[in-house]
Amino acid sequence: MAQQLINGILLGGVYALVGVGMTMIFGIVQLTNLAHGEFIILAAYLSSVISVGLGLSPLLTLIITVPLMFVIGYILQNVLINKLMERGSEPALLVTFGLSIIIQNALLLIFSADANRLIVSFQALSIPLGGMGRIPVLNLVVCLIGIATLFVLNLFLKKTYIGRSIRATSDDKVAAALMGVNVKQTYGIAMGLALATAAIAGTMVGMIYPFYPSTGSGYLIIAFGVVVIGGMGSITGTLVAGFIFGLAQVLGGSNYGLLIGYLVLIVMLAVRPQGLFAK
Amino acid sequence: MNKTKVTKKTGKKILRFGVLVVLIVLLYVLGLAGLFSTNAMRILLNIALYVTLGTMWNLMSGFTGMTSLGQQAFIGIAGYTLCVITSTYNLPFWIGIVLGGLFSAILALLMSMVLFRMRGMYFAIATWVTAEALKTFFTSWKFVKMGAGMSVKARPYPGVSLIYVIALSLSIIAILVVYSLLKSKTGLGLNAMRDDADAASSVGVNIFRSRLLCFVVSGFFTGIAGAIFYLNRGSIFPSGGFGTEWTVAIVFIVIIGGIGTIEGPILGAIIYVALSEYLSKYPGYSMIILGFIAIVVIVALPYGIAGTIERKLNLTVFSTRRTLEG
Amino acid sequence: MDTLLSFKNVDAGYGRVKVLSDLNFEVYRGEVFGVIGPNGCGKTTMFNALIGLIQPTKGEIHFDGHNITNMSANARCNLGLGRTYQVPRPFENMSVFENVLVAAVHGAGLSEQAARPECQRALEITGLYDKHAVRSGELTLLDRKRLEIARALGTAPKMLLLDEVAAGLTEAEVQDVMALVANLKAEGFTIIWIEHVIETMVNSTNRLMCMSEGTDLLIGDPREVMASEQVEAVYLGVEEDE
Numbered sequence: 001m002a003q004q005l006i007n008g009i010l011l012g013g014v015y016a017l018v019g020v021g022m023t024m025i026f027g028i029v030q031l032t033n034l035a036h037g038e039f040i041i042l043a044a045y046l047s048s049v050i051s052v053g054l055g056l057s058p059l060l061t062l063i064i065t066v067p068l069m070f071v072i073g074y075i076l077q078n079v080l081i082n083k084l085m086e087r088g089s090e091p092a093l094l095v096t097f098g099l100s101i102i103i104q105n106a107l108l109l110i111f112s113a114d115a116n117r118l119i120v121s122f123q124a125l126s127i128p129l130g131g132m133g134r135i136p137v138l139n140l141v142v143c144l145i146g147i148a149t150l151f152v153l154n155l156f157l158k159k160t161y162i163g164r165s166i167r168a169t170s171d172d173k174v175a176a177a178l179m180g181v182n183v184k185q186t187y188g189i190a191m192g193l194a195l196a197t198a199a200i201a202g203t204m205v206g207m208i209y210p211f212y213p214s215t216g217s218g219y220l221i222i223a224f225g226v227v228v229i230g231g232m233g234s235i236t237g238t239l240v241a242g243f244i245f246g247l248a249q250v251l252g253g254s255n256y257g258l259l260i261g262y263l264v265l266i267v268m269l270a271v272r273p274q275g276l277f278a279k
Numbered sequence: 280m281n282k283t284k285v286t287k288k289t290g291k292k293i294l295r296f297g298v299l300v301v302l303i304v305l306l307y308v309l310g311l312a313g314l315f316s317t318n319a320m321r322i323l324l325n326i327a328l329y330v331t332l333g334t335m336w337n338l339m340s341g342f343t344g345m346t347s348l349g350q351q352a353f354i355g356i357a358g359y360t361l362c363v364i365t366s367t368y369n370l371p372f373w374i375g376i377v378l379g380g381l382f383s384a385i386l387a388l389l390m391s392m393v394l395f396r397m398r399g400m401y402f403a404i405a406t407w408v409t410a411e412a413l414k415t416f417f418t419s420w421k422f423v424k425m426g427a428g429m430s431v432k433a434r435p436y437p438g439v440s441l442i443y444v445i446a447l448s449l450s451i452i453a454i455l456v457v458y459s460l461l462k463s464k465t466g467l468g469l470n471a472m473r474d475d476a477d478a479a480s481s482v483g484v485n486i487f488r489s490r491l492l493c494f495v496v497s498g499f500f501t502g503i504a505g506a507i508f509y510l511n512r513g514s515i516f517p518s519g520g521f522g523t524e525w526t527v528a529i530v531f532i533v534i535i536g537g538i539g540t541i542e543g544p545i546l547g548a549i550i551y552v553a554l555s556e557y558l559s560k561y562p563g564y565s566m567i568i569l570g571f572i573a574i575v576v577i578v579a580l581p582y583g584i585a586g587t588i589e590r591k592l593n594l595t596v597f598s599t600r601r602t603l604e605g
Numbered sequence: 606m607d608t609l610l611s612f613k614n615v616d617a618g619y620g621r622v623k624v625l626s627d628l629n630f631e632v633y634r635g636e637v638f639g640v641i642g643p644n645g646c647g648k649t650t651m652f653n654a655l656i657g658l659i660q661p662t663k664g665e666i667h668f669d670g671h672n673i674t675n676m677s678a679n680a681r682c683n684l685g686l687g688r689t690y691q692v693p694r695p696f697e698n699m700s701v702f703e704n705v706l707v708a709a710v711h712g713a714g715l716s717e718q719a720a721r722p723e724c725q726r727a728l729e730i731t732g733l734y735d736k737h738a739v740r741s742g743e744l745t746l747l748d749r750k751r752l753e754i755a756r757a758l759g760t761a762p763k764m765l766l767l768d769e770v771a772a773g774l775t776e777a778e779v780q781d782v783m784a785l786v787a788n789l790k791a792e793g794f795t796i797i798w799i800e801h802v803i804e805t806m807v808n809s810t811n812r813l814m815c816m817s818e819g820t821d822l823l824i825g826d827p828r829e830v831m832a833s834e835q836v837e838a839v840y841l842g843v844e845e846d847e
């Protein structure tokens with residue numbers, strides 16, 4: 001039991017990271033990115049290819065995958081989504097749905113349906129905690145990286161000029177535009193940042209769990225949960241949501257864990273139909 | 280002058296009606312007389328089922344503004360109902376199909392209690408999550424043999440021509456039901472809701488009731504179509520029955536064909552089935568190509584094929600327009 | 606006096622934003638009840654609460670003998686509340702006629718057949734008859750405002766709620782709309798009329814309410830309300846801000 005609690009909490013840090021990009025896009029661009037899970041898995045595969053190809057540790061591949069995913073997000077938003085958003089939210093929603101199908105099937109085509117995994121040197125290490133169980137080093141590292149990413153992102157949004165203009169746009173895009181913020185550009189950067197967090201999330205989940213081209217949808221659901229439970233712009237909310245899902249998953253086992261997660265999510269959606277964004 | 284206009288209009292109507300009737304009679308007669316090859320029959324059967332699925336998703340998304348990404352919940356439930364009824368209880372397959380539709384309608388009713396509190400994207404997410412939850416549940420439910428799947432039992436097993444006739448009839452009934460619904464008082468309200476739900480409610484349109492009606496009707500027919508699909512296929516697994524691929528296909532069909540039009544899902548289903556037949560030569564690529572086509576259409580033809588024709592040429596087969604002259 | 610509508614201690618808003626606070630007023634049958642107040646003081650929000658687009662968090666609303674506080678918007682419309690939107694919200698893909706038809710069928714509960722003459726009448730009163738077949742998304746602002754009124758009339762209301770039907774129009778167009786409202790008044794509709802044009806408010810209403818920060822600042826004879834120092838202060842306060 002104690003061991004499961006430890007595992008659940010450590011998993012929570014990663015799940016918060018899985019959700020934070022989705023939350024950003026939902027809050028700032030007002031888009032539900034149905035391809036967020038696929039972007040996470042795409043990043044995991046990129047990381048795998050690079051680490052095998054260059055003989056790097058998966059953690060070091062972030063140096064390449066994070067900027068790469070940022071650029072992909074920036075271009076995607078500027079070339080495709082910004083234009084569609086002018087026609088309302090539905091076309092953009094459906095396009096991200098199309099993207100998720102394309103990415104998933106392209107991965108299937110290239111990498112087959114076999115399980116893949118990112119291997120690190122400290123894979124099997126753990127710290128004993130007396131009679132309370134053990135802390136797996138890998139999960140601890142992954143959790144800490146997740147939390148650190150959240151804090152850096154938060155700092156960026158609060159302290160930098162770009163971050164502040166992103167937040168201003170999310171509060172009131174008309175007012176932001178009047179104050180000279182280039183709204184579309186800002187959306188592009190926000191999407192870039194969201195996919196950058198997806199890149200980190202992909203590497204993290206790829207180190208602790210096996211992944212297949214089709215695992216994206218599982219992470220999308222977790223990301224939804226974080227959006228709905230956590231609320232936008234609140235680091236604590238995002239973390240709490242991550243922990244709820246982490247614990248649900250670990251305590252319920254592989255099948256029922258997911259089911260519990262779904263039920264929590266549906267109940268949350270029903271109780272807070274507008275989400276937690278009503279400011 | 281007015282009179283000639285009117286007779287011209289009725290003339291056109293009769294012509295359209297005649298063409299439709301001839302087409303439908305041909306589809307029945309050729310099927311029953313065994314003049315289609317088995318392969319042609321299989322393709323037409325799929326088209327008929329996808330017409331039904333598309334028409335019902337369109338009723339939701341195109342007319343009530345509720346985008347469901349979880350239609351596979353109904354398909355899976357009905358498919359499993361068919362299997363349980365025929366192989367666990369040894370009852371005739373048609374009971375399985377009817378009960379499949381009923382259970383889907385009941386599922387829709389239950390879902391509405393929770394999901395109708397949500398709007399827009401939240402509704403879309405919640406329908407999808409519901410379908411995923413059902414998939415997970417069925418994968419670990421002993422009664423339906425968990426992940427191992429179930430099969431349909433029927434002796435004698437209905438041939439493809441019988442299933443084809445059932446599917447064709449279903450698609451015709453589905454279109455007629457949606458068409459008459461749109462022609463009714465409720466349908467007038469649906470058209471208004473689609474443009475502005477708040478304004479519609481403030482001129483007396485009962486949004487909740489209209490949405491509920493559409494959702495339950497959509498669930499019922501989607502379920503029946505799912506059951507017929509699995510009658511033809513013979514077996515079902517949780518991953519397929521509750522698979523996201525269903526929604527992908529349905530969304531593709533309606534978006535390409537033209538959302539919010541009755542003709543759209545028909546055109547879309549024909550294109551989708553034809554494309555998938557063609558692309559089946561290139562396994563692995565077909566979903567990617569379909570995804571690309573869908574994105575291109577969403578960007579370039581916002582109203583789909585039927586919607587664009589309707590706007591540019593003012594041409595419709597099933598018009599639900601009302602005019603002051605009557 | 607025969608009270609048709611009353612607001613009792615109503616609080617309402619959007620999500621966590623409270624806009625109306627402790628709003629109290631009554632409207633009598635047959636009168637034109639004017640509402641003024643600085644931008645953002647909650648006039649439109651009062652309409653939203655009245656027709657049921659938002660639910661009050663406190664207080665009660667009574668209309669024509671019914672407690673409508675928790676009723677759905679469509680039920681309130683059926684009781685006889687017909688509303689126009691400040692920023693017109695036509696059903697853009699429907700024709701002008703179909704817009705009014707929706708109101709007559711769903712709001713007034715008529716069959717489509719019985720609704721036709723009623724729609725025709727509403728279109729004639731508002732001067733839109735010639736455009737009945739036009740897609741409403743293609744209308745000019747003036748015609749959209751007329752359509753708002755035609756649609757409200759289509760629901761066979763006991764009370765008409767007019768939200769700045771003259772705002773954003775040219776001088777000549779304003780005259781058109783004013784004449785139209787005068788007509789409606791003559792037909793005997795009870796009207797709540799929100800407008801910023803003080804002169805018309807003084808001349809065409811029976812009583813006037815000035816709102817400020819979501820509450821009723823002053824209600825009474827239009828001239829007396831306009832002459833009051835309180836009202837002057839509210840408007841001056843706003844001007845100083847700008």
Ligand SMILES: Nc1ncnc2c1ncn2[C@@H]1O[C@H](COP(=O)(O)OP(=O)(O)OP(=O)(O)O)[C@@H](O)[C@H]1O
Nearest residue numbers: 619622624642643644645646647648649650651691
């Ligand atoms: N949908 C909404 N969500 C949140 N706040 C809103 C919404 N609509 C209006 N508000 C806010 O409520 C307050 C009152 O707005 P309202 O539209 O009722 O003012 P008004 O008196 O009609 O102003 P005007 O004379 O400009 O029409 C304003 O501060 C406005 O920003």
Ligand SMILES: [Mg+2]
Nearest residue numbers: 648649650691
């Ligand atoms: Mg207003």
